Every structure is written in structure tokens, then in C-alpha cells.
Amino acid sequence: MNFYSLYQDRALLESLKMLNKLSLLTRIYVAICSIFITLKIDNIIIWNWTQTLWGVWVGLICFIGISAGCLIVTFSKIIQYLFDRQNLQKSELISYIWLTQLLIFGSVSITLSSFGYLEYLENQSNYSHNFVVQQYFIIAEFFIIFIYSIYFRIDICEQIYITLQDDEPVNQQQFSVNMQGSNQTLQQINPTSSRTQIPSVVQKISKTYFGIPTRVKKGGNQDSISGSPVLKKPSKGHKRAFSSQGVASQMFQEMDQIVIDKQQSNILNKNSKNEAKPQIDKKRCNSQLVTIGQEESIQNKNHEMSLSQTSNICIVCYERGPNAVFMNCGHGGTCYQCAIDIWKQKMVCYLCRSKIEYILKVDLEDRYGDLFKVVSTTQMIDQFNK
Structure with missing residues (x-):
């Protein structure tokens, strides 16, 4: 039975296939190492233990290479944060350091354990002393990572939550557009999910204001917008503010x-007085x-x-596109990174001072007229503080 047919989300399907491939490679690697160890124990191959455990050394080198690469990336992120703090969040930097500590702890612990067991298998006399040193190192490094994780738990949880929200699209329904003839009009859009009440489509009313359309009909007639003024007859104050x-x-x-006109009249007067000029x-x-x-x-x-x-750039950093919308007020005009910074510092909208419940991230390229598709959302994470 093909279990992949049960999943309709293409991104989830690709993730499951990738996990299965990694699991298959891991099992093949463990099987190869086990075969050579079994052949050595049964005296079928006359190798020493250093040669027999060649698979362990290959895996260990790969793991150390990944840890070194993560260390280089983290060092570059630290330099970027020191010179340009607007494009890199503090929680992201803390998460990179935390991940690098885990990888270094794992690589060093596995390396010391591998060499310790190698000395034990070769009956060397000083293997017990090396095991004691290894135990002290593992305990000290474990306490360092534990204290770091407790102290920066909010930032680490926030970054993990943001990463998962960016990878998982919010919209539960398809953004369907029915093309009919040369008019290419939208038949019907139901952008609000019945479970989460999070829209998958927003409508741009002005430079810094978005609304949630409940229904779009043929001929341009539109229903009211939940949580925003009616689109048929916008209020005078709103129209005045954005015109x-x-x-x-x-x-x-x-x-x-x-x-x-004054210049023309002056010239005509001079011409009437000086008719003799050429x-x-x-x-x-x-x-x-x-x-x-x-x-x-x-x-x-x-x-x-x-x-x-x-009107096509962020009003805060003037570098990226305005792809963020504060909810439930519907104000925007900022990029996603600046919106996260405003939410972390103020907790309220910078225009109306209302509380920010969650932030929508829209795709500026995937649009139909003034309708933009929502690709992800960032909600409040008060549960991590409890």
C-alpha cells in the first residue's frame, strides 16, 4: 500500500520522502559497520581493530565536517550581527550558537568514546584513564549546554517556532482562480479557514492597510470585509487619509x-505695448x-x-518589500523582518496602537489585482513563558 497517497500537501510529502531516504542510508551504514565487526570477531578477516572500524571513522569525519561548517556559519552570523543588526534577529543568532554547541558536544563525545573503546579493544593499559577524562569532559559540556538552554529558552523556542511557521503554509484551501474568456474574473474565493480563522488571501486597500475579503463576485461587486470597513463605500476619513x-x-x-498663466499675461501685455518689436x-x-x-x-x-x-518598499528599513500584515487591525507597509522587530519591542501596531494577535506574511509576486496570497503566519508564543 502506498501511504504517500494519503498526504495531499506537497511540502509534507517531500519532507517524508527525505526522512525515509536518510533513515535508509543510516540503516545501510550501521549494517556495513556491523558486518565488518562480525567478520573480525569470527576471525574471517585478519585485520586489527583500527582497520575494522573504518566505517566508524568515515562517519566520524563526516560528522566533524558538519560541526565545523556550522561553526563557520555561526561565526559569520556573529560578525553580521555586530555590524548589521537590522537584518539578523537576536533569537536567530542565539539559536545558531545553541545548535553549534550541540554539534560540537556530539562530535567531541563520539570521538572520545570511539578512541576509548578502540584502546579497550586493543587491550591498552591506559584506556581507563582516558575514560575518566572523557567522562569529566562530557559532564562539563553537558552542564554548559544545559545552562545556556535554560537561560535563552525563550529565544530558542521563538526561533524554532518561527522556523516551523515559515516551513508550514497557513492556508488550508487552494488559492483557486477561474479564468473565463478574456475578462479573467475571479469566481469565488473563500480565504478564511473554518478551523483556524486565519485568512489565506488579503486585499490591499492602501499603502499601509489590508482587508480580509469574504467573497469576490463577478463584475467587481464585493461583500464586506471582516474586521475592516466595507469596500463598496469606504469611509470618508480613510479615503481622505490615503488620498x-x-x-x-x-x-x-x-x-x-x-x-x-501669469507669465503668458505679462508677455501679452508687453507685446501689446511694444508692437514694434520684431x-x-x-x-x-x-x-x-x-x-x-x-x-x-x-x-x-x-x-x-x-x-x-x-509604495513598494518597507517604510521602516526601505530595503525589502512590504510583505507583512498586523492582525487583527490589518495595518501593514513593513517587511516581515521589521514587523517581527516591532512586535517584539512594542507588542502593538505602530499606527493604531492595537494589540498584535499575529502577523501575516504575504507573497508579493502571487497576486491577482489587489488580492495577495498569505504564505505563512507568526502567532503569539505566550505558551513558552508559562
Whole structure:
């Protein structure tokens, strides 16, 4: 019977297959080592124990190499944290150090145990002294790791929780889009899971505000948004707050038009008083008006381009995309890393000061119009403090 058919999640299926492959390789490795030890005990092969345990030495070298690689990565993370603390969280650095300690403890303990048993098998006289040294080292290293784990337990648990949340998608239903003809309209989206009440789709209303659509129909008619204003008739205050940039640009255009009109009237007055001037002066004035109009249009285009660019980056670090949404208020505009930092420091939204229940991470590339797909969530972890 194929048990893989019971799992519908592709990521979970791939993880199970990878674990089975690692389990198979481990069993093959143990079987090879056991075969050579059995042949040595039965005197079928005339080797010493150092040659017989060649498989143990190969595995030990691989384990030490993994520990050394983790140590190098951790050292680079420490340097990155010292010079650039915005892109690396403290809990992540603590988790790297904790994992490196575990790997080093395991590699050193296995190495000392292997050499100790090798001396025992070869009947060397000083093997008991080496065992005593090994025991003291293992006990001391164990207490160091134990104290470190207790002291930084909150940061380690937080990083493990965030890692599991990033690997496990929140949405329980498929993000289905029905394409019909050239219109390509959405039939129906049910983004809220009945179990967790966590949305799988959010709708961008403004630069720093997202809503949860409950149903999207043909023709653009939309139902109300849970926990947010109705999309059909947005409130005046909300509309006013997020249309100030358009009003400002319109005021600048009107002021520029007034300046141009005054310049034109002054030029016409001068032309009426000085009718004897040659036609070259009139052409020069017209060319100046044309250049002024072109410069104003170029400035307006540059202003619009800058506004569109600033709306696609985080308002805190100005480096990454705004892919985080605070819930249940629905405010966003920040990247996922900055949102985690705000949540850890303030525990409330930076705009409305309401309590942050959980943070949604959206995929800025996977979108349909103003609808964005939710890829993961970070919830409160008060259970670790209990």
C-alpha cells in the first residue's frame, strides 16, 4: 500500500520522502559497520581493530565536517550581527550558537568514546584513564549546554517556532482562480479557514492597510470585509487619509498653471505695448512657454514615479518589500523582518496602537489585482513563558 497517497500537501510529502531516504542510508551504514565487526570477531578477516572500524571513522569525519561548517556559519552570523543588526534577529543568532554547541558536544563525545573503546579493544593499559577524562569532559559540556538552554529558552523556542511557521503554509484551501474568456474574473474565493480563522488571501486597500475579503463576485461587486470597513463605500476619513498625496500633486499642478498663466499675461501685455518689436521675440517667448510646460510635465512624472516606488518598499528599513500584515487591525507597509522587530519591542501596531494577535506574511509576486496570497503566519508564543 502506498501511504504517500494519503498526504495531499506537497511540502509534507517531500519532507517524508527525505526522512525515509536518510533513515535508509543510516540503516545501510550501521549494517556495513556491523558486518565488518562480525567478520573480525569470527576471525574471517585478519585485520586489527583500527582497520575494522573504518566505517566508524568515515562517519566520524563526516560528522566533524558538519560541526565545523556550522561553526563557520555561526561565526559569520556573529560578525553580521555586530555590524548589521537590522537584518539578523537576536533569537536567530542565539539559536545558531545553541545548535553549534550541540554539534560540537556530539562530535567531541563520539570521538572520545570511539578512541576509548578502540584502546579497550586493543587491550591498552591506559584506556581507563582516558575514560575518566572523557567522562569529566562530557559532564562539563553537558552542564554548559544545559545552562545556556535554560537561560535563552525563550529565544530558542521563538526561533524554532518561527522556523516551523515559515516551513508550514497557513492556508488550508487552494488559492483557486477561474479564468473565463478574456475578462479573467475571479469566481469565488473563500480565504478564511473554518478551523483556524486565519485568512489565506488579503486585499490591499492602501499603502499601509489590508482587508480580509469574504467573497469576490463577478463584475467587481464585493461583500464586506471582516474586521475592516466595507469596500463598496469606504469611509470618508480613510479615503481622505490615503488620498493626501493625490491632493498635494493636484495643488502643485494648479499653482504651476497659475504661474504659467501669469507669465503668458505679462508677455501679452508687453507685446501689446511694444508692437514694434520684431517677430523673433514672440517666437522666443513661445519657446520659453513650451520649455516651461515640458519641465513641469517631467517633474510631475518623476513625482508620480517616486510615489509608486516608495509604495513598494518597507517604510521602516526601505530595503525589502512590504510583505507583512498586523492582525487583527490589518495595518501593514513593513517587511516581515521589521514587523517581527516591532512586535517584539512594542507588542502593538505602530499606527493604531492595537494589540498584535499575529502577523501575516504575504507573497508579493502571487497576486491577482489587489488580492495577495498569505504564505505563512507568526502567532503569539505566550505558551513558552508559562
